[in-house]
Amino acid sequence: MSTSMTIETGANAELATPAEPEPAAPARRFDKRKAMIAGAAAILLLGAGGGGYMLLSGDEGAKPSASGAGPEAYVEVPPLVVNLRSSDGQARFLKLRFIIVADEEGQVNEVRGKLPFILDALQPFLRELRPEDLNGSAAVFRVKEEMMARMTATLGANMVRDVLIQDLVQQ
Secondary structure (H helix, E strand, O other), X not given: OHHHHHHHHHHHHHHHOOOOOOOHXXXXXXXXXXXXXXXXXXXXXXXXXXXXHHHHHOOOOOOOOOOOOOHHXXXXXXXXXXXXXXXXXXXXXXXXXXXXXXXXXXXXXXXXXXXXXXXXXXXXXXXXXXXXXXXXXXXXXXXXXXXXXXXXHHHOOOOEEEEEEEEEEEO
């Protein structure tokens, strides 16, 4: 009997000792981390992709146009040729062709009717330009902004939405 006790004690000892930790538990924890990181990266990529698409495509479909101006709202102006002011005495010219975008389609006829007044308001500004004023990438922007300001002063607020410069040639 004493031998059977030792055998039982040996068997109990084997059962009582804690088993070695399974190597699968840390691997599962590592897999969960990888899955969480991959999920977060996927969400960030989808968000960045959607944001980039919205940024690059503009907000054309996001909201309707406030003015509702369609292609009929364009008033094409005949090309203008004006003398530029030059300090060296050489004759310099500016050829300018632009389109006026009326704020609403119903205002096109009013803008066309006041076209002589618009051109009269633009002439002094255009004739005072120097060749140096037309250099650089910001030159077209400055000319466009000044033209908008003079048209707004001539026609009143909410008549002209934009000026589209087609040609700006210095000769």
